[in-house]
Structures are given as structure tokens and as C-alpha cells.
Amino acid sequence: MKTSGFDIIVVGGGHAGLEAALAAARMGARTALATHDADEIGRMPCNPAIGGLGKGHLVREIDVLGGEMGVAIDQSGIQFRVLNTKKGPAVRSPRAQADKQDYQRRMSAAALAQDGLEVVADDVTGLVVEEDPSVSGGRRITGVELASGRTLTGARVILCTGTFMKGLMHVGDNRTTGGREGAASSESLSGSLADHGFMLKRLKTGTPPRLLSQTIDFKQLIPQKGDLDPAPFSFRTEVFSPDQIECHLAYTNEETHRIISQSMDRSPLFGGVIEGQGPRYCPSIEDKVVRFADKNRHLLFLEPEGRDTDEIYVNGLSTSLPADVQDRVVQSIPGLESARIVRYGYAVEYDSVPSWQIHRSLETKSIAGLYLAGQILGTSGYEEAAAQGLVAAANAVRSLDGRAGLEVGRDQAYVGVLVDDLVTKEINEPYRMFTSRAEHRLHLRCDNAEDRLMDLALELGLLSDREQKMLVARRAFVRGYTGLLQKTSVFAKEKGLRLMAVDYLKFPGVGLAELKQQTQAPDDFWNEVESRYRALRETCTSPHLLAGAEAQVENDIKYDGYIAKHNRLLRNREHLDHFELPGTLDYKSLTSLSFEAREKLDRIRPATLGQAGRIDGVRAGDLAVLTVYLKKLAAAQEADSLAEDQGRQRP
């Protein structure tokens, strides 16, 4: 039995799948979202939080592009904090605790209410693939098989299966199959991928125990409040006054570490039971005790999972130790002496598809029309997943009528860094975004996300008319204001200096407020500034959008010199990014390349010489060989076509 065809089938209702399905439907594609449980859409299986360093940047970008995540967390957040406020604006990033039930309800509702999106509550067990000699790879996806025996047909399929493929959960030596607590794993889909020739790789991630809040003595813990003047993630959130609640800090101690050390033989992680590679940046507590043996305490964050729930998430205590050890570990911590664990921490191993098997569009190289997004590609985090879901859907929908994929550069957005890293780097552990990954970090800020991604957002068309106008007005405000600052000279009273307004703003600790209070500027300057404000307010009354635009004006000026300098350095390598490498290049035959370079280039098949250079193990010498070879090839082809021309001219 067949259901008549969809344009796009999204498999999985996690953070990647949800953004993919919503974006596809909003772009006008007939979309199906296949998930084993419709109530589970947008669930937060791990940390009840959105954002964080690097991740907050991604959420801001997803929001400008028209994704759902920013709006959902603004509405369901219970504590909002900007991290890294002691550091410069480029590395500040918003983070919010979510009421995870509320978040999930809103996400489910958004999916169910979306026009053109049909939620199919069924397990996907396999792929339907046909021979198609007209596409590279020779095969094309035409649909998916469901557990119920039905087949969903669709022109494009986006797999967002998270940790579900052959998911295996560990609590001590107790192992259960499942993608996460209380959810069945998907066994046959990963077999289907393997049957179709995909290489799979085991990865591991973990989650900490949840405590019953009534059993915690909060008086012994250090409270951590949200920001006094919280800012929303989404530029679309115009009214924002969340009722915030507290988190708490606690510390492990030497007794905790002793308990863990003595139980190490019962840890599946250290007993060799777990094969999958876990993330080094987010180690389990047993990892921390071993790796950072000189530290006598580790910080824990006790984060409520919602407004009306009794569950407290113990951030920093991820573990797969047996249940009785987890009890003792928790109770060794002051304030948690009588705390009760309602859900034990566990490690989960799952199959991923190493990302060298996809194109930059997130379409697989071997099966046309099949896209992958999220944890299946070896990333970790809701934000990283959501970004990929959005990109995959945009590219899949655009490909339906032959349009080119969305090009997001590394110098444009963290989304671009993420995608380029996925198709370039060997991902050996779950990939998390860091600001260190972005060489254009000083430009890729939260305060200018609207400006950076506006053109792409308008091209994508996921925003409403009004939202698009807000972006356009915001940019006009920023450019206009900056222009005024560049041409106006002011007298800085305290410094006794006459200088251009932009130069005044380059002093540390000086912003637009100080410009107004501590300098004398011509009256018509402030009049013109005021008219800029009026123009912006005509389109948008959100004080947050205004504050963000002002921050961008200040930070653009503060970072200007550094960005220009940094760009000059990077420009040396820019020409390499314009040097395209033919997709058909037979790297294995190029014995001049080092063995490692040959293997990796053959696998990853970079689009440009620049990308080739970013592959670990490809050295300057290999790039030289490639350049030489391609020049050679071009010369030979030219000679051939010349000979052909001459041949044709002969009677």
C-alpha cells in the first residue's frame, strides 16, 4: 500500500527534524514528518537548556533565517543569561533554561498546526532507493518504509534520527536498547543504511542523573539567578518579560571522587564495554576524575527541568556508573545528602554516518535526494542539529525545482562553519560548536546576526513580510548611524580632545551612552540620529531589537580594525577557496600526493583547494601537487580541444 507522494519526508521529530519539517512546509513543499511518537516532537532528552557559547550564536542565526528554535525558547524559557559577559562581545552568547515540557508542547503544536506538514506517527525502518543513471552515484531515493508496512513516497528524504540508530543505553552493566530513556531504538534503519553502502560509526554521549527537587537542601547550595534585564533570542520576540527562576551551584569533593575511583571497575566506559567515542569537551564525571586527577572538586549546576516539575538536572555529573554508585556519588555532595535520584544517568551509544559521505548541501554523495542532518552526522547539541535541519530542508526544497543550494560561508555565520567543518573535518567525537572553530569570530557575533544573515533570510523566504521589513529597517539604522558617526567630529569633554565620533567609540569602556553624555557634538548630529531612531521605530517597536542594533553599531566600530587586519591575513588564502576541484578527480591515482592526503581527499572530495587545505593531514606540499596536476590537466584538455577543432575544420 502506498501513500501518494510527498515532496519532502523528514524522518525524526527532534531538533533537526522539527526545523527541517517546518522550514520545508513553510517553503511550500508538501512535507511529511515521520516520527515514532507525535507527542515527542521537540523533546529535550538531555540538558533542559538552549544556547551557550557558540551555540547561542547558532540559535540567533537559525532565528534570523526563519527557524523556530529562538521563538520557542523565548516563550518557554525560565532563566535567561548571557554567558561570558566579562569577555568581549564577540564571545558573549545567550543561554536559557527551558521548561522542557512547555518547550516540547510548543514545538509539537507548531508542527501539528503547520500547513502543508503532515505528521506521520510511525517508525521508519528502511529506505526505498531506485537506480537512476542520470544522477551521480547512480541511485536516487524515492521514499521510506514504515514499521506498519506502509511506504511513504517522497522526492527528498531528510534523515534526522538523532541517537536512535541502534541506540544502546548503559547504566553500569545494565544495558538496554533505546535511543534514550523511555524510547525505543531504531534497529533496522541503520541496517538499511549499511546495506546501501554507507559507512557507520559508533558514537557515545551521556546524560546525568535527575534529582527530586523536594529532597535537595537548597540552603546549602549557591543560587544563580538569571539576568536582571534578560534579552530574547529571537528578533521576532517583541514583548519579553519572562518570570525567571533560580539555578544552583554545587561542588563534588574528595569523597565523591573516592567513591567514583573505587567503582571504576563497574563503569562501562572504563571497563571497555562502550566502544563509541564520546565528546572530550563534555566528559562524564568518571572521565573527569581520571583525567583531572589533580582537581579536588568539580562544579555542578542544578538546573530545574521546568516550572512545574520536580526534576532537577545535574549538569556536570554525566555518568554511566551503576545506579547504587550514582546514589552514593550524589549523596556525598553537601546539600544533596538525602537527595533522591528520579532518573539515573546513562551513556548512550548510537550509529552515526561519518559526514565525509555528504555534500555541502547535506545530501548524501551516494544516494541522490537523501539528506542527513543532526546527530546522525556526528554532531551533538540541539542547536547544531537545528541548524543542520534548516540547511538540509532549504537545500532539499530548492533542489526540487533545480535551484542551487544555500551557500553559507565560514565568514558569514557559525552555520557556515558548521557545514564546512562537517564536510571537511574528520569528526572523531560528537562535534560541538566552539567560538574557537570560527576564524572569523570577531565578525560572527550575536549582536549582528540579523545583519549577517539578512540577505540569506530574504532569499530563503521563511520570514513574514513584517519580519523582513524589520531586518531591512534594522540594517538601514545600523548603516545610517555608523555613517553619521564616521563623519561627525565631537569634543570629548573629559579627555579634552576633539576627534571623530567613531574614534571616540574605540576607547575601551566607551559606548553610545557615553558619546551622548560626555562629548559635545553638533546639534544636527543628534537630530539626525533621532530621525534614524524614529525610522526604525516605525517598523519595529521592540526595545530588544533596538538595543541589539545599538550594540552592533558599537561593536562594529570597536572590532573594525581587528577584523580588517584579520581579513587581510585570511585573504592570502582566499584565492584557494575559488580554486575549484573537479568532483571526478581520481585522487588515488595521484601517487605524488602523500598516502594520507590521497585517502582523505578521495573520501572527502573537497569542492575547492581551500577546503582541501583545511583537511587535517593534507599539507602544503599536497596542495602544490594538486595545483600542478590540475594545471597539467587543463593544458592537456586545451590541447585536446584544439586538436578536435582542427580536426573539425578539415574537410
Add this chain to the structure above:
Amino acid sequence: MELDSLDLDNNPDTIVALATPEGEGGLAVVRLSGPEAFGLAKKVFESRGFGQDVESHRAVYGILFSLKDDEETSYPIDQALALPLRGPHSYTGEDTVEFFCHGGRMAARMVVAACRKVGARPAGPGEFTRRAFLNGKLSLDQAEAVADLIHAESEASARGAIRQLLGGLDDQLSAIEDPLLRLLARIEGSLEFVEEEEVAVPGDEIIAGLKNARRKVDELLVMAPAGRLLREGIHVVLAGAPNVGKSSLFNALLEEDRALVDGEAGTTRDVVSARVNHRGRIFLFHDTAGLRDDPDRVEKMGIDRTWKKVSEADIVLLLADSADPDPDAWPDCEAPVIPVRTKVDLNDIHNSQKDSNLEVSSHTGQGMAELWSALDLAVEGFRIQEAVSLGVVLNERHLHKLSVCRSDLEILIHELETGAPGDEVTGTMLSSILSQLGEVSGRVFTEHLLESVFQRFCVGK
């Protein structure tokens, strides 16, 4: 070796050249490389072990012959060992035969000539290396070092190039990169793992780390001229008023080592250059047009060329007639200037007029030994020995990248000392400096960075 200099050869022919540096050594190696190497070798080399089947990597003893002009008969030229190497297991990656000639340089030249007679083409400079590189036998920095080795005309230069092959420069770069990477890891760690603890790196510690790196880059850059001096030789310009005896001294300097003079006409009418190998070092002497205050037009053109030569000189010999009571003072010039008083055999010098210890007579050879000592002393300042012993013979590409790193370090130190760029700025700038260094050393730093960060920090929110 820059990419652009790698020209492309679609159908490689068989090339031959002396593979060991020209010199007085007892053993010379002639290398024959290319698709016809084995076939051509059979035409010039007779041995029982070198018949129908050639066994790779097994040296055989035999006689080398050269075709007579009648192209029919041949005559023996040397007894030699031939080592056939079947590609890709050879230096160039092609079929190669190496002849080890006992008869030294002259015999080796005859072997090269013999190979040419049977159809091999003389290899261009660096051509073996280029083929080796194109055939994947060398990394870029190795290829660069070998290219330098090929151009190395003197022993000291050859030693520097060999050490670079063994990783001398790499060691020096690691000594700069590794501490910077550790510093960057701490800065980045403090940016990415804020919640755990306050781990900000103190500003003066960052500055100290950067200054340390700058010092090490400086140490490399100080030796930069050494690399060029080793490859090209030391340019010594003879300058002075007309008729002070520049040309006579020029000839006298060449007299010293007539056997190795490779005199070549200057590119201009007025500057004549010659190359001298003096105790293992290459000197390039340039005899220039005389300088005087009021030249006519034609002369002026020559003088302009003289000034140009002087501005490019490594050492300037400023000549003045020892009889001249008031020789011209020399204007500022970057290169060390050695004042020389000429024609001492013709003049009766009064002590009061002495402004230079160097008094020479090109005619009698008086003072020539002292002049050479003065030249050697000036050369000491170029720290050639140090560069050679550290194995850091830098080429133009290295030099350029290192200079850029130097100035970026300088700017960043200045920023940190005068203003307060945030750690995110410091980290970004430092990472681009490390990328630049990586372009010299070939290291990819991002993954190393994260590795380094993860070793030190444990929680990320």
C-alpha cells in the same frame, strides 16, 4: 620552490647530470633518470650484470664507454659502479641509473657527455628534484631544501641544506609554535569554559609569551641573510673614484683562486662580475664604474649602475688611492664598508694620512691576505655558521612568512601593552599568527588547538 616555478612536463624525457656537487672529491655520481634510463645506460656501460634483465637496487661493476665522433665505435672512459633503480623506488620516482665514477670530476663530465651522445638530455637546475616532487617523493619543505641543495655551490651551503632536510627548520619552528599553541589553548579555554572557574590568562603572561616568540622569530630572521648568502654567494662591490685601481684589485682578487674563477661578463657595460670560491664560501665580486662628482652623461649612466650595485651589496670595498690625501667620505650605506688604500707599491705613505689599516698592492700582492681576512671578518657578521649548524637556511618563502609573523606579533604585543583588546581578539590574532607559521612548518593547528584545550579544561555549558 614556489608553485609557479614548477613547470609541467607531460612527456618526461631521460635526463642526465652530475648528481654530486662539483668539487674535488674523489667520487662523483652521475644520475641518468627517465623512461629510457635503463636502455641508454646499456649503451654506455658494459657489465656482465647489466644485460637483458636489470636487477633493481643492485650495484654492478663495469666499464663506461663513450661513442666516438663516427658514432660507430666507442672508447672506454672510466671504471664505474652502476646502480639501477627501478621507479618508483628511486630519488626521482622514475627509472634511474646512478654511475659512481672513480675518476672524479673530469671523468664524471665525460660520462655525462657520453650519455648525451646516446640521447639523454642534460638536466636543468633542480630538474631531478622537480621530478621527485611531482612523483610524490618529497614534501614541499623537503623539496625546497633539496632545491637549495642543488643550488648550493659551496660546502657550507650544502651542509645547511642537508640539515634542513633532516628537519632543522622544523625544530626551530616547533620551538616557536608549541609555546604559542599552549598559550592560545589557555586563552581559548578561558573563553569557552567560562562557567567552571575563572581561568583568564594574566595579560603580562600573554605578553611575555608573545615576546618570547618574537625573540625566537628574530633569531631565525637574523639568520635569514645567511640563507641567501649561502645560496647566491656574498656580493662584494668594488667602488671608488676613477683610476683608484678597482679593476686591478678585481683581477688580483680573482688571481687568488684562478682555478675556480667563473668569470662572466656583467649585464651592463660598466659592471663586471666574477665568482670566487674562497675557503668554501662563494664571493661575487663586482667591478664598477668609477664614481666622481661631475661626470658626463655617458659616465653618469655607469655611475647609476654602480650606485644600484652598491645598494644591493653585502659588502662594499671602498677604494682610494693611498696617495690621495683627502679621499671621499662614503655616504651611508647598509652594507659593511671596508675602506681600502690601493697602489701602496707606488706611493710613499705617511702615517699621518692613514685612514685604513688595509693597504694593498694589486701588483705585488701586498696586503691581499689582510684584505681577505677583512672580508672573512665581515662575513662572520652574517652568522652563516650559526645558520648552518642550526640547519635553518631560509628561502624567500620562509622569510616572507616569518617576517609577516614577526610584524603581527609586534602589533599584538603593542596592542596588549597600550590598550586592552579582549581575549577574544588576542586569541583570534594569535591563531592567525599560528596559521601563518603553519604555512611554513606545514602543521595544521586547529585540531591541535582543540586537543590542547581539551587536555586542560573539562566542562562546557
